Amino acid sequence: MSMKKSCEHQKDCMKLIQRILDKEASPEEEAAFLANKDQCIPCQEGYELETSLKKAIKEKCTAKCPDELFARIKEKLFLLIILISILIPLFC
Amino acid sequence: MTMDVQVENEIDPSPQARLIFEKEFMPHLDAMYNFALRLTNDEDDAQDLVQDTCLKAYRFIHSFEPGTYAKAWLFRILKNNFINDYRKKSRGPSKVEFEWVEQSFAGDDDPEPSHQADLHAETVNEMLGDEITKAIQALPVDFRMIIILCDLEEFSYEEMAKILNIPIGTVRSRLHRARALLKDSLATYAKSKGYGADTLSDLD
Numbered sequence: 411m412s413m414k415k416s417c418e419h420q421k422d423c424m425k426l427i428q429r430i431l432d433k434e435a436s437p438e439e440e441a442a443f444l445a446n447k448d449q450c451i452p453c454q455e456g457y458e459l460e461t462s463l464k465k466a467i468k469e470k471c472t473a474k475c476p477d478e479l480f481a482r483i484k485e486k487l488f489l490l491i492i493l494i495s496i497l498i499p500l501f502c
Numbered sequence: 503m504t505m506d507v508q509v510e511n512e513i514d515p516s517p518q519a520r521l522i523f524e525k526e527f528m529p530h531l532d533a534m535y536n537f538a539l540r541l542t543n544d545e546d547d548a549q550d551l552v553q554d555t556c557l558k559a560y561r562f563i564h565s566f567e568p569g570t571y572a573k574a575w576l577f578r579i580l581k582n583n584f585i586n587d588y589r590k591k592s593r594g595p596s597k598v599e600f601e602w603v604e605q606s607f608a609g610d611d612d613p614e615p616s617h618q619a620d621l622h623a624e625t626v627n628e629m630l631g632d633e634i635t636k637a638i639q640a641l642p643v644d645f646r647m648i649i650i651l652c653d654l655e656e657f658s659y660e661e662m663a664k665i666l667n668i669p670i671g672t673v674r675s676r677l678h679r680a681r682a683l684l685k686d687s688l689a690t691y692a693k694s695k696g697y698g699a700d701t702l703s704d705l706d
Contacts, residue, residue: 424678425674425678428677428678428681429674432652432659432677433658434659455622455623458623459621459622459623459685460681461623462623463634463681463684463685464653466626466629466634467634467653467654468653468654470632470634471536471634471635471638471654472536472654473532473535473536473539474532474535474536475532475534475535475536476549479531479535479552479553480531482549483531483552483553483556483557486553487523487556487557491520
């Protein structure tokens with residue numbers, strides 16, 4: 411079986427690939443794509459590219475919340491709660 | 503009388519509210535900070551944005567329905583906070599950014615980018631430094647936002663539509679466009695650095 415070197419519906423395929431990787435494609439769409447993928451070079455390359463890109467974004471763009479921010483938020487909230495606990499009885 | 507009703511509605515000092523805050527909201531602090539950092543591109547602004555979001559979330563804790571997805575609810579508050587307060591801060595660049603985005607959004611039926619970026623999986627895998635982070639930071643904020651929500655936080659299209667307050671079709675087309683731009687910019691970068699070519703030794 412010969413491999414397709416160009417894909418006549420590549421634009422649609424690229425959209426479908428993204429939806430598959432985003433887990434938004436139906437099982438039928440996914441199955442149909444995977445069955446065709448082996449015979450189409452652009453689809454294979456597109457699939458690999460989108461997979462790598464998604465994985466790289468997930469790995470590289472992660473930052474952890476600084477501990478001092480966590481502490482500051484809890485402190486502010488605590489003060490707010492105390493303040494309100496004092497204020498509410500005053501108005502009632 | 504009206505006054506105490508107002509105060510009571512705004513802040514709930516009850517143990518239940520505090521429990522919701524601790525159990526449902528706090529676990530998403532890292533994700534919120536990361537999202538804020540990607541939106542503002544500034545650590546101090548990101549910290550302020552997260553803090554404002556948390557306090558606002560607590561004030562409006564009554565409108566949170568326990569059992570629903572707290573993370574999506576928090577992200578929506580964060581995004582609104584960002585649009586209302588932080589985006590105004592830097593008028594100059596964000597105006598340009600806005601016009602740029604508007605222009606490229608000229609109708610959601612706008613043709614999608616027709617060409618395919620000349621980028622390969624191997625090239626992406628070779629990018630071990632902060633190239634990808636930088637390319638994302640350089641995207642207009644609406645595109646940056648949707649890529650982070652989807653690829654990093656793994657929200658569904660439906661959840662993103664709610665967070666961003668846009669139709670699901672727009673989520674799809676914006677995401678596709680954002681990725682096309684990202685690939686374009688990575689392809690240009692890779693080419694300038696000689697990635698994927700035979701001149702790998704030229705890398706700095």
